[in-house]
Amino acid sequence: SAASDWWKSAVVYQVYPRSFADSNGDGVGDLRGLIEHLDHIAGLGVDVIWLSPMYPSPQADNGYDISDYRDVDPTFGTLADMDELIRQVHARGMKIILDLVVNHTSDEHPWFQSSRSSRTGERADWYIWRDPRPGVEPGTPGAEPNNWGSFFSGPAWTWVPERGQYYLHLFAAKQPDLNWDCPEVRAEVFATMRWWLDRGVDGFRMDVINFISKDPALPDGPLTSTGLGDGSGSFAYGPRVHEYLAEMKDVVFTGRDADCLTVGEMPNVTPEQALRFTDCETGQLCMVFQFEHVDLDQDGSKWAPRPVSVVDLKTSLGRWQRAMGDRGWNSLYWNNHDQPRVVSRFGDDRQHWYESATALATVLHLHRGTPYIYQGEELGMTNAPFERIEDFRDIESTRYYETAVLERGADADEVLAALRRKGRDNARTPVQWTAGAGAGFTTGEPWIPVNPNHVWLNAAAQRDDPASVYAYYRRLVDLRHRDPVVVHGDFTMLQPEHPTLYAFARCLDGARLAVYANLSGEPLEVDVELPDRAATTVLTNLTTSGPWDGHLLPWEVRVLRSD
Numbered sequence: 001s002a003a004s005d006w007w008k009s010a011v012v013y014q015v016y017p018r019s020f021a022d023s024n025g026d027g028v029g030d031l032r033g034l035i036e037h038l039d040h041i042a043g044l045g046v047d048v049i050w051l052s053p054m055y056p057s058p059q060a061d062n063g064y065d066i067s068d069y070r071d072v073d074p075t076f077g078t079l080a081d082m083d084e085l086i087r088q089v090h091a092r093g094m095k096i097i098l099d100l101v102v103n104h105t106s107d108e109h110p111w112f113q114s115s116r117s118s119r120t121g122e123r124a125d126w127y128i129w130r131d132p133r134p135g136v137e138p139g140t141p142g143a144e145p146n147n148w149g150s151f152f153s154g155p156a157w158t159w160v161p162e163r164g165q166y167y168l169h170l171f172a173a174k175q176p177d178l179n180w181d182c183p184e185v186r187a188e189v190f191a192t193m194r195w196w197l198d199r200g201v202d203g204f205r206m207d208v209i210n211f212i213s214k215d216p217a218l219p220d221g222p223l224t225s226t227g228l229g230d231g232s233g234s235f236a237y238g239p240r241v242h243e244y245l246a247e248m249k250d251v252v253f254t255g256r257d258a259d260c261l262t263v264g265e266m267p268n269v270t271p272e273q274a275l276r277f278t279d280c281e282t283g284q285l286c287m288v289f290q291f292e293h294v295d296l297d298q299d300g301s302k303w304a305p306r307p308v309s310v311v312d313l314k315t316s317l318g319r320w321q322r323a324m325g326d327r328g329w330n331s332l333y334w335n336n337h338d339q340p341r342v343v344s345r346f347g348d349d350r351q352h353w354y355e356s357a358t359a360l361a362t363v364l365h366l367h368r369g370t371p372y373i374y375q376g377e378e379l380g381m382t383n384a385p386f387e388r389i390e391d392f393r394d395i396e397s398t399r400y401y402e403t404a405v406l407e408r409g410a411d412a413d414e415v416l417a418a419l420r421r422k423g424r425d426n427a428r429t430p431v432q433w434t435a436g437a438g439a440g441f442t443t444g445e446p447w448i449p450v451n452p453n454h455v456w457l458n459a460a461a462q463r464d465d466p467a468s469v470y471a472y473y474r475r476l477v478d479l480r481h482r483d484p485v486v487v488h489g490d491f492t493m494l495q496p497e498h499p500t501l502y503a504f505a506r507c508l509d510g511a512r513l514a515v516y517a518n519l520s521g522e523p524l525e526v527d528v529e530l531p532d533r534a535a536t537t538v539l540t541n542l543t544t545s546g547p548w549d550g551h552l553l554p555w556e557v558r559v560l561r562s563d
């Protein structure tokens, strides 16, 4: 029904609290800082805020390692601040969803502390424990229960002498995987979700939620370039994942007055699987985050660069548009806290900074699906000028450097070049509020340096400028809210083989919206499709107006509408 599909016409804004705004000068963003800047978010016209983890955490992975699901880390504030945030978001007519990180906990979570201490205790099987490989000295290389590598380098297993077993961690050793096959684990997660919904939150973004069900045999995976195995065949679409998410839907969401937004983050998910997760009648989630388009510029490993073309992007995103069709639903994103900045990655962050940031935004937002804006994207924030390994904070980057350079002898300059290109810290430099010291993010020493380009690239400079990236995002959000074709229209890629033109049409009940975007630094003469020749320009990222002759300047985009 229309009411329960409110999220189809919504735009979501992601806040990574550590890097958003610091209210108390300790150099780390916090909830008070977020509350103080809510008008910046509301001013974009967005509907939902997704808040990255703010729970108590040792911060091994910036909060994606949670030690208490029902509180707030003192670095970020208090539960009272959280209640105030929820109130203030709702007062502005927006909703708020939390990050649900329940594939794993922190190793400092009391559940794990209890689980690691004995094989027979109350929480003995809350995590994934296995005996060492027979015939190898436990705790030495090769004694791990299988050959899997973790996402953050090194084996996916850590030995606990106390218990005489290994535990599985698909990410860092400080992020042990929960055992979802244990009914008490599921019951506790679901109870926690209800607890937050009762406190007023409007849904969840679910971290690596397709990983929660593992093939209990945990077989070795194919070897990768690191010498370790890729276990994803046993956990990326495990035997009980649909069952567990259906149970969640039933136990947590059924019978609530308001309809919640649920989005599952799913590395490795295929279009066919995503359709099963989001099917309007039989699915378990509103939408998923898929990774195909952000993995195009890598060759197997994210650290092995591969060039990406406009045709590659069109082929991938077009396939997902077709696959979700009328029954599934897409999430649309270029950026989040794990991805390099889109204007540096697929655009031109120098000569055509404004044009390429807005052209890429237009292409994304006018696909069918729910668009996500990651903090700073609405300002056209760029990658950071990292130089040395000491400039990086992210555990994924620092662990990769350690294992590749120090253990495997890889070339340090090459590794650094890869980190600069794809490292997650590119997305995590502080939001650039002002041209002043600390970019208006903090009065103290920021936990990661601000990008020097904040002297010209900042919110204060853009907020009241109708020709800013910020103002352009506002127009995109507004267009989605005003025009049902943007929300519900079907999708047809135009001229899919064209090497630099990204063009498509959206059609609904005889109305047609066509997007022609020049994703290159060269001017273009476009062969305008017949139905678009007499159409009206409803949006362009340049100041030109009036009838269009098919000429596009570098990174120019035209959105045309006809009835």
Ligand code: ISL
Residues within 6 Å of the ligand: 061, 064, 065, 101, 151, 171, 207, 208, 265, 267, 302, 337, 338, 424
């Ligand atoms: O960032 C990545 C690229 O290598 C992914 O492997 C990423 O780790 C994966 O998309 C899962 O991401 C989520 O879970 C991680 C956390 O580090 C990420 O920040 C989070 O978005 C573990 O909780």
